[in-house]
Amino acid sequence: MIPEGWLDQPIGDIANVVAGGTPTAGNPDNFAAPGSEVAWLTPADLSKYKSKFISHGARDLTQEGYNSSSAKLMPKGSLLFSSRAPIGYVVIAANPICTNQGFKNFVFTEQVDSTYAFYYLKSIRDLAESLGSGTTFKELSGATAKTIPFRLAPLAEQKVIADKLDELLVQVESTKARLDAIPAILKSFRQSVLAAAVSGKLTEEWREGMQLPANNNDALRNKIYNAWLEARNAEFDRKGKQPKTQTWLTKFSEPQFIKSASLSWISLSLENIAEVVDPNPSHRMPKYVTDGIPFISSENIQTINKLDFNKGKKITNEELVKQKTRYEITDGTFAFTRIGTIGKSVLLPSPHEYGISHAMAVVTPYKTIIDSSFLILTMNCTTILKQATDGIQSVGVPDLGIGKMKGFKIPVPTLVEQTEIVRRVEELFALADKVEAQVNAAQLRVNNLTQSILAKAFRGELTADWRAANPELISGENSAEALLKRIKAEREALSVKKKPAKKAKA
Structure with a gap:
C-alpha cells in the first residue's frame, strides 16, 4: 500500500535510461589516471563503496578512449545503477561522468530529488536482481530496466523523505560501525585474559589469599620440580630409556626457575611436560574418499577446543589404522596446528575414530605436571604464538617444525593453581562468548534495519x-x-550531454 496521491510508474516514463560503454581494454592509450580526464565508472568501483555521491572510478578514460567507445557522459545528479556483476549498486554522479556497459543509468528531470531516487533504487535492489536474466551471470537489459517501477511522491515530500533517510541511515551506519568493532575488542580481551593467566596476574590475589607459609616460593618451586622429575622418570620407564643416556638427558634439560618474588612457577620446555608427535611423519597425503573416516585439519577447528567434524575431507579406515600405530589419544590429548595456519588448538575427543593431518602436532601432556586445559590455554597466548612464528622455517607456506615446537618455553605453576587459572579463564571467556552472541544478534538486526527503514519510507x-x-x-x-x-513535458527538453566531436587527424 502507498499513500493516497502517490504514483507507481515505469522508471522509463520518468527518466532517460542510458547504457554505458568500454573502449578497447588492451589499448593503454584509452585510459588515464583517476580524476585527470573523462570520469568513468565500473561496477567494481562500487564494491564496498559507502558514499552517496561519486566523482570518478579507479581509472578515467582519455578523450581518445571516450571517443572510441559507446560511453556517454551523464550529467551531474544522474543515478548510476549497476546492471550486472552485480545488479543493484547505485550512486549519484557528483559531476559529469560516464560508465561502462555494466550500468543502466537514470537521468531524471529536476522534478525528482536525486537523493530520494537514490534511496528508492537501494530499496528495490532485490526486485531489480529478480528481473535480471542470463546463464553465466545475471544482467538487467535496457528494455527491462525501463520497466522497473518507480514510486513517485510529491516533490516537497520527496525532499522530506530524503532528509529523514539521511538522518536515520547515518545513525544506522554509526551503530553498525560500533557493533562491527566489538569482535576485535573481544579478541583483544581474550588475549589479555590469556596473557594475565600465563603471567600469574590473573591469580595474583588468589595466591595471596592462600596464606602460603613464609619462603613458600622455594618450597612450591621444589614441589613443581619434584613433580617434573617424577614425570620425567616415568617417561624414561615408559620409553624403556635410562637417565644416564646422554642423548636422552639432553632432551630433559633442567627446568628454569622464573625470577619473580611473587611467583612460585618454573619454566619448562614443551617436550619436558608433554609428548609431541607428528601424526604422519612421511607427510604423504592420504587417499581421500567421499564416504569415509573424518580427517581433521585446521579448517575443522572453529575456536579453542571447538571441533567441527562436518568440514574437511574423509580417509579410509586403513589409513586410520596406520595412524593409530604412530600415536595414542588419551584424556587430555590435543592437536596444535603447525603448517599453514599456525597456533590453533583443539582437544581431541575419544574414541579415536578420525585421522589427523600432518599439518598438526598431537600433544599429550604428562598429567602429574601439567593440566591439559591449562596447557591449551597457554599454547594459545601471544607469548607462545610468538615463539611459534619465530620458529617458522619456510618462506612460502608457514611451517613450524616439530623440533622447534618441542622447545617452546612453558610457564608451569602448581597443579592447584593451574586448575584455578583454567576456571577463571573459562568464566571470563564465557562472558565474552555471551557478549559475542548478543553482538551477532544485534548485527543481524542492524543489517536488516536499513532495508526496513527504506521500506517504511x-x-x-x-x-x-x-x-x-x-x-x-x-x-x-x-x-x-x-x-x-510536468516531468513528461520536461523530458522533451532533457538531453544527455553529447560527446565532443572527434578531433580531426592532422
Whole structure:
C-alpha cells in the first residue's frame, strides 16, 4: 500500500535510461589516471563503496578512449545503477561522468530529488536482481530496466523523505560501525585474559589469599620440580630409556626457575611436560574418499577446543589404522596446528575414530605436571604464538617444525593453581562468548534495519505526520499527478550531454 496521491510508474516514463560503454581494454592509450580526464565508472568501483555521491572510478578514460567507445557522459545528479556483476549498486554522479556497459543509468528531470531516487533504487535492489536474466551471470537489459517501477511522491515530500533517510541511515551506519568493532575488542580481551593467566596476574590475589607459609616460593618451586622429575622418570620407564643416556638427558634439560618474588612457577620446555608427535611423519597425503573416516585439519577447528567434524575431507579406515600405530589419544590429548595456519588448538575427543593431518602436532601432556586445559590455554597466548612464528622455517607456506615446537618455553605453576587459572579463564571467556552472541544478534538486526527503514519510507510511513500537517504541499499543483505531467513535458527538453566531436587527424 502507498499513500493516497502517490504514483507507481515505469522508471522509463520518468527518466532517460542510458547504457554505458568500454573502449578497447588492451589499448593503454584509452585510459588515464583517476580524476585527470573523462570520469568513468565500473561496477567494481562500487564494491564496498559507502558514499552517496561519486566523482570518478579507479581509472578515467582519455578523450581518445571516450571517443572510441559507446560511453556517454551523464550529467551531474544522474543515478548510476549497476546492471550486472552485480545488479543493484547505485550512486549519484557528483559531476559529469560516464560508465561502462555494466550500468543502466537514470537521468531524471529536476522534478525528482536525486537523493530520494537514490534511496528508492537501494530499496528495490532485490526486485531489480529478480528481473535480471542470463546463464553465466545475471544482467538487467535496457528494455527491462525501463520497466522497473518507480514510486513517485510529491516533490516537497520527496525532499522530506530524503532528509529523514539521511538522518536515520547515518545513525544506522554509526551503530553498525560500533557493533562491527566489538569482535576485535573481544579478541583483544581474550588475549589479555590469556596473557594475565600465563603471567600469574590473573591469580595474583588468589595466591595471596592462600596464606602460603613464609619462603613458600622455594618450597612450591621444589614441589613443581619434584613433580617434573617424577614425570620425567616415568617417561624414561615408559620409553624403556635410562637417565644416564646422554642423548636422552639432553632432551630433559633442567627446568628454569622464573625470577619473580611473587611467583612460585618454573619454566619448562614443551617436550619436558608433554609428548609431541607428528601424526604422519612421511607427510604423504592420504587417499581421500567421499564416504569415509573424518580427517581433521585446521579448517575443522572453529575456536579453542571447538571441533567441527562436518568440514574437511574423509580417509579410509586403513589409513586410520596406520595412524593409530604412530600415536595414542588419551584424556587430555590435543592437536596444535603447525603448517599453514599456525597456533590453533583443539582437544581431541575419544574414541579415536578420525585421522589427523600432518599439518598438526598431537600433544599429550604428562598429567602429574601439567593440566591439559591449562596447557591449551597457554599454547594459545601471544607469548607462545610468538615463539611459534619465530620458529617458522619456510618462506612460502608457514611451517613450524616439530623440533622447534618441542622447545617452546612453558610457564608451569602448581597443579592447584593451574586448575584455578583454567576456571577463571573459562568464566571470563564465557562472558565474552555471551557478549559475542548478543553482538551477532544485534548485527543481524542492524543489517536488516536499513532495508526496513527504506521500506517504511516508500510506504509513506516516515512522513505520515508531515502529510497531515501540510496538505497543501501534496495536492493540486503540488500533487504527484501534477508532478508527473510536468516531468513528461520536461523530458522533451532533457538531453544527455553529447560527446565532443572527434578531433580531426592532422
